[in-house]
Amino acid sequence: MGYDGGAFFGWARQPDMRTVQGEIERALHMVARVGDADPDEPLRLTVAGRTDTGVHALHQVCHLDIGEEALGRCVGHMNVPGPEALKRRLQRMLPRDIAIHDVTIAPDGFDARFSALERTYVYRVADRASLVDPRMRGFVLHVDADLDVDAMNEAAALTLGLHDFGSFATPNPGGTTIRDVKTAYWRRVLASPLIGDAMAMGESYRTPAAESGLLCFTIVADAFAHNMVRSLVGGCIQVGMGKRTVDWFAGKMATPLREGSTGPIAPQGLTLEHVAYPPDDMLAARAQAIRAKRTL
Template sequence: MMGSVRLRIDLAYDGGGFYGWAKQPAMRTVQGEIETALHRILRVRDDDADETLRLTVAGRTDTGVHASHQVCHVDVSEDVLVRCVGHMDVTPVVALTRRLQRILPADIAVHDVSVAPDGFDARFSALERTYVYRIADRGAVVDPRTRGFVLHIDDTLDEAAMNAAAAMTIGLHDFGSFATPNPGGTTIREVKTAYWRRVPSRPLIGDDMAMGERYRTPAAESGLLCFTIVADAFARNMVRSLVNGCVQVGLGKRSLNWFAGKMATPLREGSTGPIAPQGLTLEHIAYPQDGQLAARAEAIRAKRTL
């Protein structure tokens, strides 16, 4: 019997057609689709306890939330992995990558499959996650092609007020007003940066091409108001609820003092539920150097306190 290998899978997906990442009975999920594909490619029965393939993900995304860069891992025995080679004159990992790319639905894209370094855990080894929420308000020309990953708001948002609210989230806080803990977990998280910026109306084709004004068409994201947040981890509904709180401030419906009170008193009271999911995309997962992966995973498993 050969040993097992841990594979790192880097991927992206359009979350609009999924009930989130996590596998659920009778629901279409990202995890479910990939695990089904893996079992089919590697000819493993899903009910075989000795060979069942289960993904561990860097961050579970909610229903309707997208990922341009997600990371997960799966443990596979080496004798099972070689089954995917077939007639291809490539390594088993390359063969698996190609077969996954062919068999998965169009709303999932596998960027890379690689042998994970020692100590790697997609979830617990991660240093930080970056999310971006995109809004088209009256400050942007609404492009209906972007409706799948951009939220449209009729009013003009106050970017300065929203940035003042976002600045309050930076640092180590209990985000209990904006999130719900997992069983046995906490809502304490460390936000490293959080800010709103309007994408400049930059031309798709610049002046350096000397083609004249009529060729200076805008980029698809020109004018969008985007919230970027980076944290060591996120609790359930945390990003979308923070976005909703900022938007309430940006619309003038809530004050900065109200937002400050929400940060100071970590209790859910119904006024900051999560905003619509389609504007949110997981953009990046950062990991430490290979030699620090196991230590990071061990440290992050500890329950956090303020």
């Protein structure tokens, strides 16, 4: 699924607040004709990554347990399998800032959260070297500064590997801020035309691709602690603006202590782009292994 997080108070269901989980579960109970408080059919979603308020997702993954009878009620008069019927009904029922890409029967041992191998997030920035496009203000952060990308990449490189990110994140109850970062880098999107040269057909102006010139931070890890990506982005941007040094960033990595200079940057630039899983026969083993508390 994907969603525009701008009008949501994050993923997780909260009383009296509009959340992604809350909207989808409300629709699930309606299309399956199950009471929201039914103890025999709770229809609760487990998600790969619980995004914060204002954060987007392009390819989010979640699972739920649903009985054959409830799934059959989704079919109605449609001559399609239950998962396809559920997808179609959810697509019609949900608001336009949520998109259901697919619904399938999960393999044995699958857990959307614990079976995942890694998550990929991208944070998009328009700095002074970028063309600020007001149409993209909902998922791109505008920074009125000339950013030193080389210095930002020096800082980003310090996050690679297994570290305690306590300076840049807060743990869940009973959890830790230890995470294994596999990839982390800043790159500017090359300015390129929307249509390739073979299709140019002689036009004098070439429409640029929407993201041309944006500065993007891509980070891949086994999992992320609360506010971790946005705080790392904030730290890197402080380095890129010359307000902080790479040595300062290195010190925050070496001493995992949260304080005011490493708080999260604005959420709108952040998108969960991808969640990777192992082969089907390794799903259960992965889920079992990742439930263990991380240590250094």
